[in-house]
Amino acid sequence: xxxxxxxxxxxxxxxxxxxxxxxxxxxxxxxxxxxxxxxxxxxxxxxxxxxxxxxxxxxxxxxxxxxxxxxxxxxxxxxxxxxxxxxxxxxxxxxxx
Amino acid sequence: xxxxxxxxxxxxxxxxxxxxxxxxxxxxxxxxxxxxxxxxxxxxxxxxxxxxxxxxxxxxxxxxxxxxxxxxxxxxxxxxxxxxxxxxxxxxxxxxxxxxxxxxxxxxxxxxxxxxxxxxxxxxxxxxxxxxxxxxxxxxxxxxxxxxxxxxxxxxxxxxxxxxxxxxxxxxxxxxxxxxxxxxxxxxxxxxxxxxxxxxxxxxxxxxxxxxxxxxxxxxxxxxxxxxxxxxxxxxxxxxxxxxxxxxxxxxxxxxxxxxxxxxxxxxxxxxxxxxxxxxxxxxxxxxxxxxxxxxxxxxxxxxxxxxxxxxxxxxxxxxxxxxxxxxxxxxxxxxxxxxxxxxxxxxxxxxxxxxxxxxxxxxxxxxxxxxxxxxxxxxxxxxxxxxxxxxxxx
Numbered sequence: 001x002x003x004x005x006x007x008x009x010x011x012x013x014x015x016x017x018x019x020x021x022x023x024x025x026x027x028x029x030x031x032x033x034x035x036x037x038x039x040x041x042x043x044x045x046x047x048x049x050x051x052x053x054x055x056x057x058x059x060x061x062x063x064x065x066x067x068x069x070x071x072x073x074x075x076x077x078x079x080x081x082x083x084x085x086x087x088x089x090x091x092x093x094x095x096x097x
Numbered sequence: 098x099x100x101x102x103x104x105x106x107x108x109x110x111x112x113x114x115x116x117x118x119x120x121x122x123x124x125x126x127x128x129x130x131x132x133x134x135x136x137x138x139x140x141x142x143x144x145x146x147x148x149x150x151x152x153x154x155x156x157x158x159x160x161x162x163x164x165x166x167x168x169x170x171x172x173x174x175x176x177x178x179x180x181x182x183x184x185x186x187x188x189x190x191x192x193x194x195x196x197x198x199x200x201x202x203x204x205x206x207x208x209x210x211x212x213x214x215x216x217x218x219x220x221x222x223x224x225x226x227x228x229x230x231x232x233x234x235x236x237x238x239x240x241x242x243x244x245x246x247x248x249x250x251x252x253x254x255x256x257x258x259x260x261x262x263x264x265x266x267x268x269x270x271x272x273x274x275x276x277x278x279x280x281x282x283x284x285x286x287x288x289x290x291x292x293x294x295x296x297x298x299x300x301x302x303x304x305x306x307x308x309x310x311x312x313x314x315x316x317x318x319x320x321x322x323x324x325x326x327x328x329x330x331x332x333x334x335x336x337x338x339x340x341x342x343x344x345x346x347x348x349x350x351x352x353x354x355x356x357x358x359x360x361x362x363x364x365x366x367x368x369x370x371x372x373x374x375x376x377x378x379x380x381x382x383x384x385x386x387x388x389x390x391x392x393x394x395x396x397x398x399x400x401x402x403x404x405x406x407x408x409x410x411x412x413x414x415x416x417x418x419x420x421x422x423x424x425x426x427x428x429x430x431x432x433x434x435x436x437x438x439x440x441x442x443x444x445x446x447x448x449x450x451x452x453x454x455x456x457x458x459x460x461x462x463x464x465x466x467x468x469x470x471x472x473x474x475x476x477x478x479x480x481x482x483x484x485x486x487x488x489x490x491x492x
Contacts (some may be wrong), residue, residue, distance in 0.1 A: 019262055021447055051262040051428065052345035068265065072351035090347045092333055097299035
């Protein structure tokens, strides 16, 4: 196995998105460590700009998008693991907290 | 850096007659309204160490707006970074000179002079008299010797502006580390920007020291959203901003969850209204301010913070007339791009090159040095932009 350098990070174990900490091109691996040091990766299916989010698993339309362990919005359509997650596929949703 | 080291660390500050401690020794030329603002600009330009700002308000305001303006004016005059104040009014504005002077005297007994343009023969005659008064005040200020004070004398304002996802990953986390240290040593740290609690208010409310504080946190968030609804808009229309979104922030909730990291982990001990005087030795407190940076920083400066920690993802030049602003980014690209304006690079935390403890030690030391007199980049460049929060249109 070749040496893997992480180019992403995850904030909370409940998160459905991770953050690219380097620019990731479609087709490249996006890799991050979990809190226990375990390595995870997905193949980017779209370009992911530096510091933007990508899905670490498939999400269905209407499902909450989770970052910081909290809901930041709803999937506006089905989102695939490795896909850039941003305003084009997330809708605002004000929750009564 | 352990607690004992932080508690024993001192800075050289200025003791004020009202008992507070400043880290700058400015003479404030205070415009009571927009109609006095050009005059104060000219007066301040003639006197070493004098500062002023463009007060766009002071007249034709609804009472709640006028109260914001009065509190910012009184709070600026009372801020311990100010030695004394020369108030200039036109004469016919709603913020009448006697009201402004009373509001200042309620907060402080520091040196205070005043001149009304319409009663002094116009702007040129007023400028002449006010320059003499300010010149004397600047010379008196120069005679004041600095003394050593503990870091717990500091009230630190915290702000984030031009945020991006690195704010929540590094720079706000670093500010939160300092906020926790201030709580630990018995100082005060102010978390601000109510619009950027939206979607994260439940997390802050859980940290309220009691039920009253928790309910106040919910209340200021709901009141802010409702105030904007009353004029037919939604707080989300301009927030996140285009730059926030280009940087990678998708929703207001995401921005808020990053924003509140500035408050660290300590209990929230109090919620202050905009520009009201904040007490020292309070640990973590909240001030109800807009997300708009210059008006939020102004609210905390009026609250008496001596220094402001300001995180930015996109990079901003924000300073303040009376409070040094330390700029911090977690974005390595932005630090390289805007290092003329940004003091601290927190990005090594994201890449595992420095720990939060190490960066916290560096920033805590930087705060001590700035308190001793080291200029921040915003100060060295003379950036003093500010605004006063507002409720609605002028009348």
